[in-house]
Structure formats: C-alpha cells, structure tokens
Amino acid sequence: MSNRRIKVDYMTRVEGEGALTVRIKNGQVQDVKFRIFEPPRFFEAFLRGRDHREAPDITARICGICPIAYQMSAVHAMEDAFGVEVGGQLRALRRLIYCGEWIESHVLHIFMLHAPDFLGYPDVIAVSKDHPELVQKALQLKKAGNEIVALLGGREIHPVNVRVGGFYRTPSRRELDELAEKLKPARDIALDAVSWTASLPFPDVERDYEFVALSHPDEYPFCEGRLVSNKGLNIAIREYDAHFAEQHVAHSNALQSRNKDGGAYKVGPLARYNLNFDKLRPIARQAALEAGLKKDCRNPFMSIAVRAVETLHACDEALAIIEQYEPPEAPCVEYEVSAATGYGCTEAPRGICYHRYSVDNEGLIVDAQIVPPTSQNQPTIEADLEHVVRQFMNLPDDELTKRCEMTVRNYDPCISCATHFLKLNIIRD
Amino acid sequence: MSDGKKPKLAVWKFASCDGCQLSLLDCEDELLAVAEAVQICYFPEATDTFVKGPYDVSLVEGSITTPHDAERIHGIRRSSKTLITIGACATAGGIQALRNFRDVKDFTRIVYASPEYIDTLGKSTPIADHVKVDFELRGCPINKSQLIEVIAAFLAGRKPNVPAYSVCMECKRRGTVCVMVAHGTACLGPVTQAGCGAICPAYDRGCYGCFGPKETPNTSSLAHWFGEHGKHNRELVRMFRSYNAYAEPFRAESEAHEQ
Ligand code: SF4
Ligand code: SF4
Numbered sequence: 001m002s003n004r005r006i007k008v009d010y011m012t013r014v015e016g017e018g019a020l021t022v023r024i025k026n027g028q029v030q031d032v033k034f035r036i037f038e039p040p041r042f043f044e045a046f047l048r049g050r051d052h053r054e055a056p057d058i059t060a061r062i063c064g065i066c067p068i069a070y071q072m073s074a075v076h077a078m079e080d081a082f083g084v085e086v087g088g089q090l091r092a093l094r095r096l097i098y099c100g101e102w103i104e105s106h107v108l109h110i111f112m113l114h115a116p117d118f119l120g121y122p123d124v125i126a127v128s129k130d131h132p133e134l135v136q137k138a139l140q141l142k143k144a145g146n147e148i149v150a151l152l153g154g155r156e157i158h159p160v161n162v163r164v165g166g167f168y169r170t171p172s173r174r175e176l177d178e179l180a181e182k183l184k185p186a187r188d189i190a191l192d193a194v195s196w197t198a199s200l201p202f203p204d205v206e207r208d209y210e211f212v213a214l215s216h217p218d219e220y221p222f223c224e225g226r227l228v229s230n231k232g233l234n235i236a237i238r239e240y241d242a243h244f245a246e247q248h249v250a251h252s253n254a255l256q257s258r259n260k261d262g263g264a265y266k267v268g269p270l271a272r273y274n275l276n277f278d279k280l281r282p283i284a285r286q287a288a289l290e291a292g293l294k295k296d297c298r299n300p301f302m303s304i305a306v307r308a309v310e311t312l313h314a315c316d317e318a319l320a321i322i323e324q325y326e327p328p329e330a331p332c333v334e335y336e337v338s339a340a341t342g343y344g345c346t347e348a349p350r351g352i353c354y355h356r357y358s359v360d361n362e363g364l365i366v367d368a369q370i371v372p373p374t375s376q377n378q379p380t381i382e383a384d385l386e387h388v389v390r391q392f393m394n395l396p397d398d399e400l401t402k403r404c405e406m407t408v409r410n411y412d413p414c415i416s417c418a419t420h421f422l423k424l425n426i427i428r429d
Numbered sequence: 430m431s432d433g434k435k436p437k438l439a440v441w442k443f444a445s446c447d448g449c450q451l452s453l454l455d456c457e458d459e460l461l462a463v464a465e466a467v468q469i470c471y472f473p474e475a476t477d478t479f480v481k482g483p484y485d486v487s488l489v490e491g492s493i494t495t496p497h498d499a500e501r502i503h504g505i506r507r508s509s510k511t512l513i514t515i516g517a518c519a520t521a522g523g524i525q526a527l528r529n530f531r532d533v534k535d536f537t538r539i540v541y542a543s544p545e546y547i548d549t550l551g552k553s554t555p556i557a558d559h560v561k562v563d564f565e566l567r568g569c570p571i572n573k574s575q576l577i578e579v580i581a582a583f584l585a586g587r588k589p590n591v592p593a594y595s596v597c598m599e600c601k602r603r604g605t606v607c608v609m610v611a612h613g614t615a616c617l618g619p620v621t622q623a624g625c626g627a628i629c630p631a632y633d634r635g636c637y638g639c640f641g642p643k644e645t646p647n648t649s650s651l652a653h654w655f656g657e658h659g660k661h662n663r664e665l666v667r668m669f670r671s672y673n674a675y676a677e678p679f680r681a682e683s684e685a686h687e688q
C-alpha cells in the first residue's frame with residue numbers, strides 16, 4: 001500500500017493547464033508540487049509603453065473567465081494614480097457588471113467544473129442526462145450573469161465598455177428593466193442552489209487558513225476596501241507590496257505569492273465569506289445559515305456552497321442596483337494624466353486581483369505588476385493537497401487521485417490567469 | 430458521451446486566455462444541443478472524458494509559443510480530419526505576439542525573477558504557420574453565434590457562412606451613428622473583419638480591431654486619415670499592434686509607422 005505509483009496525465013475541468021506531483025514514500029508524504037506549465041504570455045512586459053487607457057482592454061485578455069476583474073483592477077489603479085473619484089451611479093454600474101461576472105463565473109465553476117466531482121460524473125453534460133432540470137436551471141442562471149456583462153460591457157468575454165473614469169456608454173433605464181425581469185427568476189434559482197450545494201457530501205477537512213480579502217465598511221467587497229485577514233492584516237491596497245511577495249519556483253511558470261514572512265494565504269470566496277459574512281445581503285446570509293453553513297467555514301470543499309451564497313448575493317445586489325438606477329449625466333469622469341503610480345485591487349470570483357502601474361506624463365505605462373488570484377492561492381493549494389493526501393492516504397489510488405483533483409478544483413485555479421497549465425502525478429515509492 | 434456514431438469533436442489549447450473555448454460553454458441555449466449532435470471526445474476545460482482520435486473536427490485555441498507546443502500541434506493535425514482555429518491567438522498569434530517585435534529575453538527578465546526556468550520561443554505564431562488549417566474563425570474572443578455556425582456547417586459538410594467584409598458593414602446595418610464621422614473618433618472598423626456585430630461603435634467607441642484584418646484592407650489610407658486627425662505615429666503603431674498585431678496587414682502597417 002505504501003509503495004505505489006499513480007500517474008494521471010492531465011487535470012481536467014480547470015481553466016488552463018498544469019500538473020501536480022505528490023510523492024509518497026513509506027506511507028509518508030514527501031513532497032507536493034503544484035506545477036503550472038502554461039506558456040508565459042508576458043503581459044507585464046508588453047504593457048510597458050502602452051497607453052494607460054489600453055490597460056483594461058489588454059489585461060482583460062489575461063483571462064477569458066474573469067475579464068471584468070482585470071478590467072476593474074486596471075481602471076481602479078489608473079484612477080488611483082490620477083486621483084479620479086468615480087462615485088454615484090457610475091460606481092453602482094461597476095458593481096453591477098461585477099455582479100454579472102460573479103454570477104456567470106461562479107455558476108460555471110459550481111455546476112460545470114466542480115459539481116460533477118461530487119456527483120461522480122465526468123462533466124456537466126453527463127449530469128444533464130440524469131438531472132436535466134438541474135442543468136437547465138444552472139444554464140439559465142449563468143445566462144443571467146452573462147446578460148448583465150453583455151449589456152453593460154457589450155459582450156460576455158472581454159467586454160469593450162469599461163474605461164478609466166467610468167464607461168463609454170451607460171445603459172438606459174429600460175435596458176436595465178428588461179434585465180431585471182431575467183434576474184428575478186435567476187435569484188430564485190440561486191436560492192435553491194445554496195441549499196442544494198450545501199447538501200453535497202463534503203469530505204471532512206478543516207484547515208487553519210490565513211484568509212485575505214478586501215473589506216469595506218458598508219458592502220460585501222467587489223472593488224474597494226482595505227486588505228484584511230483573520231490573522232491581523234489590515235492595510236490599504238497601496239501597501240500590498242510591503243506585505244506580499246511573488247516568488248519564482250523552478251517547478252512552475254506561474255509566480256507564487258506569499259506573505260513576506262513566507263506564509264501561504266488564501267483568497268477567494270471562502271476568504272471573502274469568512275471576513276465579510278455580516279456584509280452579505282440579508283437573503284444570502286439567511287440562506288447560508290438555513291442551509292447549515294456556519295459564519296466561520298474552514299472546509300475548503302465547502303467553497304462550492306459559498307460560491308452559491310455569493311451568487312445569490314450578486315443576484316440580489318444586482319436587482320437592488322437596478323431598482324435605484326437613474327442614468328448619470330455623463331458616462332465617464334474627466335481626468336488629467338500626470339506621472340504617477342497607482343494601485344488597484346478587486347475581488348475576482350477566485351479572489352483578489354492586484355495591479356500596480358506607473359505611468360509617465362503622457363499617460364504611457366512605464367511599469368506594471370499584476371498578481372492574479374491563482375498566484376496567491378498556489379502555495380495554499382499545495383498545502384491543501386499535502387493535507388488531503390496525508391488525511392486520505394489509505395484510500396485506493398483512484399479515489400485519492402479524485403480527492404486531489406477535487407481539492408484543486410476548490411480553487412479552479414484559474415490557471416490561464418496565472419498566465420499559465422494541470423497534470424496529476426501521485427508517486428508512491 | 431460515448432455514442433460512437435456521432436462526429437468526434439476535440440478542443441485543444443495553446444497559449445491563450447481560454448476565452449475562445451469558453452465561448453462554447455457560454456452558449457447556454459445551444460450547449461446541450463451541441464452535446465447531442467457530437468461526441469465530445471476531448472475538451473479538458475469541460476470534461477474528464479478522453480476518447481482517442483482520430484477526430485472529425487478539432488477546434489484549436491491559442492498560439493504556438495514553446496518548442497513543446499510546436500511539436501504538439503503536428504500530432505493534433507495528424508489525428509484531425511478537419512482542423513479549425515478559433516480566435517486571434519490561434520489565427521494571428523494573439524496579444525502575446527507583441528513579443529515578436531522585441532527580444533523575448535527582455536520580456537522574460539521583466540516578468541520572471543529566474544528567467545532560466547522559462548522555455549519559450551522568440552515569436553508567438555498562429556497555428557497556420559505550423560500545420561494546414563481548414564478554417565480560421567477570427568475574433569478576440571470569437572463570436573459564439575459564429576462558432577455555432579462553423580460547427581454546424583462542418584457537421585453538415587457545407588461552407589460556413591462567415592463574412593470576410595468589414596465591421597463598417599455590420600455597423601451600418603445596425604444603424605449605429607459612425608463615431609468617426611460624428612465625433613472624429615479613430616475607428617479600425619473599415620479595415621477589421623466583421624463578426625462581432627459592430628459592438629464598439631454601438632458603445633460609443635472606436636473599433637480596436639479585435640477581429641483582425643478584413644479581406645484586402647486598405648490600412649494605409651485609414652492610417653493616413655488618422656494622421657490627418659491628429660494621431661501620431663506612435664499611436665498608429667499601438668493601434669495596429671494589439672490583439673492581431675502579427676496578422677500581415679496590421680503588422681506591415683504598424684511597422685510603417687515605427688521610426
Ligand atoms: S483570441 Fe482572445 S479571447 Fe481567444 S483565447 Fe486568445 S486572448 Fe483569449
Ligand atoms: S463607426 Fe467605425 S465601424 Fe462604424 S461605420 Fe464608422 S468607421 Fe465603420
């Protein structure tokens with residue numbers, strides 16, 4: 001039992017590609033390496049010399065699954081550099097488009113990437129054969145999220161309407177009213193999704209994480225707030241570099257981010273939920289508690305249920321934003337460019353996405369740094385894997401492999417966003 | 430998903446953002462119908478299923494940027510009856526082809542603390558530079574209705590109805606006020622291939638060329654117009670050098686304005 005070799009060549013249902021190697025010797029976990037070998041795409045390099053206004057369009061191309069997160073982090077960083085304040089309805093619309101991205105991305109993750117693991121199917125299409133209604137509802141919910149993004153952004157993937165200072169065009173009252181009609185049934189589906197996901201069979205795992213997320217005094221965080229953790233971190237976004245550092249390890253093309261003291265930390269739905277539970281919309285909070293989720297949730301596998309809670313929150317908040325909407329006078333705030341450095345951090349569906357840009361007097365980018373959620377979660381994914389392998393070592397090979405894959409899918413490492421690929425090797429020698 | 434008689438579909442990825450293959454999962458209304466019509470044999474972003482080739486249709490996303498990928502694409506070509514490239518990365522090298530105008534070593538040093546760990550090619554190239562491609566679907570990202578049309582056409586053995594004319598045609602048809610005429614906003618619509626539905630002008634901005642060059646585009650005449658309306662050479666370089674920077678007409682036009 002303790003001297004075996006398992007090799008799974010390709011990690012599926014994650015975005016992008018990567019590999020993970022777990023080495024077990026004499027029943028002891030020797031080494032866990034989460035390797036991302038997606039070819040590098042060099043965004044930070046070719047952003048140099050581009051106009052600051054191009055940053056939201058260019059950085060969107062880092063990831064097809066959460067382009068809004070990149071666009072928003074970029075525009076917030078530029079606005080920080082130039083001292084631009086975007087408030088009122090424009091700010092509300094930004095939250096609305098972010099709601100859209102959370103809904104479509106979370107639903108994709110919950111039903112297409114993750115749920116098949118819990119239900120024992122290879123993919124959502126196979127699930128749909130036995131549970132057609134479940135899948136149809138999921139697709140309807142996902143579509144509602146995509147429709148928000150498509151209306152506010154022009155299209156679902158790499159929207160064209162987000163710009164520094166606001167939008168190119170703002171929606172009309174009528175356009176939003178039509179959207180609201182689709183969101184109401186979507187909110188009901190999300191409500192059911194909370195209890196359904198919370199009833200899935202979760203492996204019994206508890207981990208003591210350092211959760212890091214944005215925190216805002218009055219709202220569940222999307223774009224603004226301070227960076228806080230359950231272990232005492234409380235900093236402004238611009239202090240990020242002083243507390244976190246990216247490392248380049250030989251086994252991965254994706255940089256790994258750690259605390260300056262070397263500690264792994266966790267970003268994403270579970271971190272947001274644990275740090276901001278009280279800011280969830282009441283309907284989401286209540287649904288979570290009724291479904292048996294605690295305010296304090298440290299089981300990484302329950303991320304699927306927390307995603308459902310956040311989806312419900314996003315549907316409800318989207319409806320609230322639409323209800324109070326009055327078209328603003330201008331789609332965008334005017335601003336002056338000057339040489340400066342700006343910092344932006346927003347809550348991508350998978351966790352904080354940090355951008356820092358320095359621009360010159362003409363508004364051209366001199367230097368860029370982008371830290372996507374996967375880079376930040378990578379050391380924690382490795383630690384989770386080590387934990388899961390140790391806890392479930394006596395399971396047969398194929399089941400242990402499945403557990404490992406599920407563990408990675410708790411994050412759905414948005415690998416293309418770490419700008420980079422997954423393969424699973426369990427080596428027992 | 431194992432009915433042996435249906436056409437076998439595979440989806441492959443090279444350097445990309447996954448957005449083009451995600452377009453398939455974003456077809457909420459058609460997804461289950463597509464899954465009925467074909468046997469999805471390989472699509473790692475969506476399924477654990479892996480059925481060996483040969484495949485009737487392979488969709489290829491992403492550009493070639495590593496020695497390993499330059500090898501891998503040949504195997505995929507050999508196992509595919511029809512090979513369709515999807516998106517600007519696969520059809521033109523994508524945004525990552527911006528390295529093609531520079532020394533990639535500089536880029537590696539800027540991004541990575543230990544450049545020696547990185548194995549990458551000096552150029553990001555489209556799939557057609559390496560193997561024969563049967564059809565190229567443009568866009569960054571591709572348009573999902575066009576994707577459904579292309580899959581349906583190949584399944585039916587007919588030519589896909591994907592026009593090669595410019596975004597301007599779609600823009601006029603949509604009834605959008607021309608942003609160049611009305612506001613003097615620079616717009617690449619006249620030289621960009623249709624397919625998106627002319628989104629940008631409908632959102633009060635100029636087209637930035639994400640569908641790449643249309644058939645026989647007159648880029649120099651358009652660049653001249655931009656120049657007369659106050660665009661400097663370096664701006665022209667940037668305009669033509671984005672998501673389809675390495676597509677021949679855009680590449681040539683950008684280089685013409687580089688001093
Ligand atoms: S063409 Fe654009 S959307 Fe498609 S994979 Fe490449 S970067 Fe992503
Ligand atoms: S706005 Fe652009 S795409 Fe539309 S007609 Fe004018 S030039 Fe053509």
Ligand code: SF4
Nearest residue numbers: 625629636637638639
């Ligand atoms: S108008 Fe141009 S840039 Fe905008 S989506 Fe269409 S092709 Fe792309």
